Amino acid sequence: MRIEEMIQNATVEAIQTLYNTEVGIDQVQVQNTRKDFVGDVTIVVFPFLRYSKKSPELTAEELGTYLQDNVSIIEDFNVIKGFLNLVIDEDYWLGILSEVYSDDTFGTTPVTDDSELMMVEYSSPNTNKPLHLGHIRNNLLGFSIAEIAKANGKKVVKTNIVNDRGIHICKSMYAWQQWGNGKNPEESGMKGDHLVGEFYVEFDKHYKAEIAELVEKGVSKEEAENQAPSIIAARELLRKWEAKDAETVELWKTMNGWVYEGFDVTYKNLGVDFDKIYYESDTYLVGKEEVLRGLEEGVFYRKEDSSVWADLSNEGLDQKILLRSDGTSVYMTQDIGTAKMRFNDYSIDKMVYVVGNEQNYHFQVLAILLDKLGFEWGKDLYHFSYGMVELPSGKMKSREGTVVDADDLMDAMTEVARNMSKELGKLESLSGDEAEQTFRMIALGALKYFILKVDPRKNMMFNPEESIDFNGNTGPFIQYTYARIQSVLRKAEEKQVEINPQIKVAELSEKEKELLKRLSLYPSVVKEAGDNYSPAVIANYCYELVKEFNQFYHDHSILGVDDLDVMNFRLVIASAVGKVVKSGMALLGVEMPERM
């Protein structure tokens, strides 16, 4: 049992005995004692004054006495105003330490046969352009949430819905036909997704010029946007694609193939993966069928222009289109089909969509629509809604080229890591390959930590010039500390020092005790991260732990002490910190280098 629960239970019991009142366990606030006070955990007694009908000090005194007498690990207590500070027996913390040292799965819950199955959808790229910084946040969050769920004992299926059809890819296809001159990734040496993205931009350039030309001739802007030859051609391609025109489908397959090859590289570099991939081209028809079924069953209605709508005014929302007047499907249609297919394929207990907060409304509607269509899981969907990534220059816009490209960013950061490492004279003993691998690890560690340490729900600012930082509260700082711990452990091994996790020392220093207390928190941190879908909780915990260790490391020599018991004890602490940090960072997808 966790110490917090233990004390909560004992306090409930104390209040029952002393004041003859039943209180709920969650009414007992147990928190870590603030640094400047004596004690390890603190109970706030203000809420109990109404039962004790005594002053805060007296109430705390009474509770403290009871707890000290009845809970074996409570050694002492003191009272300051309404705060009851409890001093926990050192043996308790030492017990945690040897647990961390010997249990490789410390803090995690094993997956069993009857574990809940959670499906996490993330990434969800369009196939007309390469991945950018916004996708990076999505991918890192999705991957991390899946890992955190696993650590909390859930079965997880990571999934990706690829938006491989629609007007966007037709724009790239048309531009390639018109101005591509048969360009392809092999001959041009360009990454496939970048190549296709180039034509998407090309399309937009021509499209804009055509609009301007028409407006010049006196056509209204709205009409111009519909009459521009490029857009008409792109729409024609979409129509031909839906009609399964052989040539069009062939081009579509080829260009998507280029994009997938490119995506594979990006995903691999980013360190994310998927268990099951769905394609919109497979799911949109299922969605259409479902909408038509809903129409027959009277939950949707058709307007005179033959478009299909859902009336959500009873839910406090407005009308939502489900099929266009020309019968083609919209975004929502596809999501209905995808959901149906997924629930057919897996027995999903929890469906999580990792999608930006700009789509909050969409998912609110999706849940209601699925519910209306009779899927009992509809209202249980969880939209993990994360904030946008903003640049100093403002919002990223693909078409305007104001995006930070994912591949470029990773390359640039690796470059910085390499230069910095050389400047610092590090890793000179490693082979070129090993060093290169470490540079990448550091660069990705910096990027992942930077993005995951902030509250996912909030918008975040990314300044490409300043954000590539390797000092302070960063991934590399954590990696660096880990590498130093490994270095100490290697040296201990060279010296043939045996490590015994059971050994005790006469007295714990303040810093040592702080470290043990923090280590004991890891399981509840993992749980909290799982409950709140927040990798940031883990990132911040790891930083605090590592910072604490670094201070310890500077004040306490580990291998330089004469007392073997003390050396042993400090080695156990170092090793335990290393293990927890590695485990925690793995939940963020951050790898730990053995040296750096």
Added chain:
RNA sequence: GCCUCGGUAGCUCAGUUGGAUAGAGCAACUGCCUUCUAAGCAGUAGGUCAUGGGUUCGAAUCCCGUCCGGGGUACCA
């Protein structure tokens, strides 16, 4: 207009179900590499928690108003 999310140091962010004197990092300034890795450590400085009220033993945190910003708002995804 309506809906929704936000506003904490110059900048980027933390801040436990309301708890003790609001914390980190960056940037600035001071020290510390002959000693287990200085991608580090120690220190100085930097705050009317947007703002006005309310709730109570206690508010950055909860409620209401105002200001500022992001996002959404019927045939883009």
